[in-house]
Amino acid sequence: MTALEAQQRVIHGRRVVGGKAEGEALVTRETISGWGGINERDGTIIERRHELVGQSFAGKILVFPGAKGSSGWSAFFHMARLNGVCPKAMIFTRMTTKMALGAVVTRVPAMTDCDLDPIEVIETGDWVSIDADAGTITVHKGGARSCR
Amino acid sequence: MQLTDYEKAMLDGANGPAKARAMDLLLRYGQAVGAERLVETRNVAGAFNASTPSIQSIVDKGFDAVYSELNLDSDEVVEIPRVAVPTTQLITGIDNDNWRLQGVDESLVKMQRASEAFLGERGINMCATCTPYQVGNVPLMGEHCAWMESSAVIYCNSVLGARTNVEGKESTGAAALTGRIPYWGYHLPENRFGTHGVNVSIDVDDMMDWGLLGYYVGEVVQEHKPVLSGRLHHPNLIKLKHFGAAAASSGGVEMYHIPGVTPEARTLEEAFGSHRPQHELNFGEAERREAWEKLQSATDHRVDFIMLGCPHNAIEQVELVAHLLRGRKIHPDVALWVHTPRAIKEIARRAGYLETIEAAGGVIMSDTCPAISRRLPEGVRVIATDSAKQAHYLPAIAKVQGWFGSVRQCVDAALTGEWKGGL
Incomplete structure (x- = not known):
């Protein structure tokens, strides 16, 4: 095994929304509220007691357990897309209608039902390539520089 | 997903482009969630109304464009027909009477009213509340619904025994036009x-x-x-x-x-x-x-805004507030808003509660709430509320400090301007 391979992990899962994307991961162990939990104008988490409060998911591969809170979840991620500040892809572990509809209208590659726990394997800052149609997530540990 | 012949025909455009776009969204959504088929619904409660400046650029293209983009996730603007099944508008952003108190620009009030006229012509019932079950939309046990509003969904499933997932703006928009929603989650008896x-x-x-x-x-x-x-x-x-x-x-x-x-x-x-x-x-x-x-996010005991009625108050709750305020005046530095559905406000008016609350300096608001509208009286720094939901959301949304307590503690704070609540 080369040093490069040692730094790579491949996760298999189910496509929720098709497509490919790559980018830097933003990982949280906490579910996210859409309405009342994010600012759809800049993509930041605004929930008072959330571990990511103040951080933006814009252009990131968002890795999280799933959706919670208001039914405005999809509408807020929909608006985040229209405002150009949605995540590049979503990887989540707990399926709900809020989460599924939100992923659909955000129109970014999305996956769930993974063989490895993505929240354990992926850390914030890792470089992640997702091919939702093929059902694979490739994780380059330590971020973009280490895989180049 | 397995579609019936009728659903396939809708998807193929046999019933017009809007229903085709609606079916396309339901199919994408159903596949995402992993549903095997759709189920018929004749009870939809969603958010259709246009009332925020953030969507002005879409409103400029017309209300067909608003529905197409925000209620169907359709890039193509399609002409929206009359809804196929009974459909309720949930809470909105503006109180059509008290909008000046909310600090709403008159142009937005016109937008909301024009939007409501468009929706009303298509059969969407302007209940304008987060509690449709308080104003006549009371589904039967086992009835398949497509509801938004997390507080209404949990009531619908648990207290009424009807069946709905937490739907969103786009899925309720599609359900209203097709009478269909993915058969998944709480629609299946084994998941309940x-x-x-x-x-x-x-x-x-x-x-x-x-x-x-x-x-x-x-x-x-x-x-x-x-x-x-x-x-x-x-x-x-x-x-x-x-x-x-x-x-x-x-x-x-x-x-x-x-x-x-x-x-x-x-x-x-x-x-x-x-x-x-x-x-x-x-x-x-x-x-x-x-x-x-x-639930407490405040440190300052001097309060300037009391928010009651989230979810929207029942008539008994409005009566209690009137009772606690009768013959008294709220503190001059405090605003008190009591939220209830428009239909219940009418009952409060007839029973004299509205007059009592107004005489004390309070306001009965309908159609909206501060968290949805993101509007509070000007200059508010510290709020108190009897609602765990508002205490959870409002400080983050409106950047205010929040106290949570009982109705009596909140009314007392309205009268004195000081928070003395506790466990």
Whole structure:
């Protein structure tokens, strides 16, 4: 095994929304509220007691357990897309209608039902390539520089 | 997904482009969630109305464009026909009467009214409340619904025994035009059994304690299905409305059972079906205090805004506020808004509660709430509310400090300008 391979992990899962994307991961162990939990104008988490409060998911591969809170979840991620500040892809572990509809209208590659726990394997800052149609997530540990 | 011939025809455009776009969204959504088919629904409650400046650029293209983009996720603007099944508008951003107090620009009021005229012509009922079950939309046990509004969904599933997932703007938009929604989640009887046992070991009776119980349980069980038993007293519409809204805010609870109270759980055994509880938790004094402390985000005891009625108040709650205010005046530096559906406001007017509350310096607001509208009286820094849901969301949305307490504590703060609430 080369040093490069040692730094790579491949996760298999189910496509929720098709497509490919790559980018830097933003990982949280906490579910996210859409309405009342994010600012759809800049993509930041605004929930008072959330571990990511103040951080933006814009252009990131968002890795999280799933959706919670208001039914405005999809509408807020929909608006985040229209405002150009949605995540590049979503990887989540707990399926709900809020989460599924939100992923659909955000129109970014999305996956769930993974063989490895993505929240354990992926850390914030890792470089992640997702091919939702093929059902694979490739994780380059330590971020973009280490895989180049 | 398996589609019927009728659904395939709709998808292919046989019933017009709007229904085709609606079916396309339902198909994408159904596949995402992993549904095998759609189910018929004749009860849709969603958010259709246009009232925020953030969508002005879409409104400029017309209300067909608003519905196409925001209610169907369609890039193509399609002409929106009359809805196929009974459809309710939930809460909106602007009180059509008290908009000046909200600080709303008149152009937005015109936008909302024009939007409502467009929707009304298409058969969307302007109930304009987060509690459609208080104003005539009371689904039957077992009825398949497509509802938004997390506090209404949990009430619909748990208290009424009707069946809905937490839908969104786009899925309710599609359901209204097609009478279809993915057959998944809470539509399936096997998914409606409890997962977590909650033993309530202290007396839970008044509305504040039901809210604290909901806030605690929601955060612990997240989107699972709690079954509550123990020292629960006098459950009714008001308390279960508050309990559910709290549990759906701190977590994502969409259904719960209270054996002997809610209709799908005559007994504890019936609540869990053939399953065993995955977890057992306790709600005692420590848990009650923990929930209460998490809901307080204020340090300053001088309050300037009191928000009552989230979810929208029942008439009995409006009467209690009127009773507590009768013959008194609220503090000159404090604004008091009491939120209730428009239909209930009419009853409050007839009973004299409206006049009593207004004479004391308070306002009865309908159609909206501060969290949805993101509008509070000007210059507000510290709020107090009887709603766990507003105490959870409003400080983040409006960048204010928040106190949570009982109705009496909140009315007292309105009268004195000072927060003296506690456990």
